[in-house]
C-alpha cells in the first residue's frame with residue numbers, strides 16, 4: 317500500500333480480535349502504531365508479540381472518558397508531533413432483544429460505540445486541521461446498514477457512526493481530512509464468541525451464520541485490515557465519506 321511508511325496511526329480497541337490484526341497490518345506497512353485499549357494486559361501481549369524492534373507504542377485509556385481521551389491524544393502529539401491516521405475500532409455489545417433491555421445497558425452501549433469515537437474525533441481532528449490533512453477510518457458494522465436481531469442499540473450506534481462519518485467527511489473536506497467507514501460482517505473474534513455463546517449452541521449459530529454468507533465462511537480478523545490500510549493509504553486520497561462492507565457478500569449495497 318502506498319504512503320503508509322512512518323505514518324502515525326492511532327488504533328483503538330487494539331487489544332481485541334480485529335484491532336490486533338489492524339495493528340499488525342499497519343506495522344507491516346511501516347507505520348508508527350499507537351495501540352490504544354482499556355485493557356492493559358491485552359496491550360502488553362500485543363507489544364510483546366510484535367517484537368522489540370516494532371514501531372508500536374501502547375496507550376491504555378477508556379474511550380468513554382473524554383478527559384482521558386484528551387490526555388492520551390496529547391501524549392501522542394507530544395511524542396510524535398502529529399496524528400496522520402485515526403482508526404476508531406473499539407466496540408462492545410451484548411446480544412438481547414430490545415424489549416429485554418433497560419436504559420442502563422443502552423447508556424453503556426451508546427457510550428462505547430457512539431460517544432467513544434466522538435471523543436476521539438474531538439481530540440484528534442484539531443491536530444489534523446492544523447496539519448491540513450489526515451485520514452479517519454471508523455469501524456462500524458453491517459448491523460448499522462441492515463440491522464441485526466438482538467443488537468438494536470448497537471445497530472443504532474453503528475448507523476449513527478455512518479451518518480456522523482459522512483457529516484465529518486463533508487465538514488472537514490476543506491482541511492483535506494478524509495473520513496471513511498469499514499463495516500465488518502460476522503468476524504470470528506472474542507466479541508462474536510461472546511455474542512453467539514459457547515459450546516454446541518454457539519457452534520450451531522456459527523454454522524448458520526457461515527451458511528448465510530455467500531462466500532460460505534465467517535470473517536477472520538485478517539480479512540478486515542486490508543480495506544482499512546487502503547483507506548489510510550495514498551491510493552485512497554480522493555475517497556471520502558464512503559462506507560464499505562467486508563462481510564463475504566452478506567450484505568451487498570448499490
Ligand SMILES: NC(=O)c1ccc[n+]([C@@H]2O[C@H](COP(=O)([O-])OP(=O)(O)OC[C@H]3O[C@@H](n4cnc5c(N)ncnc54)[C@H](O)[C@@H]3O)[C@@H](O)[C@H]2O)c1
Pocket residue numbers: 328329330331332333334335352353354355358377378379380404405406407408428432455456457458499500501502503504505506507508
Ligand atoms: N466481530 C464481529 O463480528 C464484528 C462485526 C461487525 C463489527 N465489528 C466491530 O469491529 C470492532 C472490533 O471488534 P472485535 O470483534 O475485534 O471485538 P473485541 O471484543 O475482540 O475487541 C474490542 C476491543 O475494544 C476494547 N474496548 C472496548 N471498550 C473499550 C473502551 N471503552 N475503551 C477502550 N477500549 C475498549 C476491548 O478491550 C477490546 O480489546 C468493533 O467496533 C466491533 O463493533 C465486529
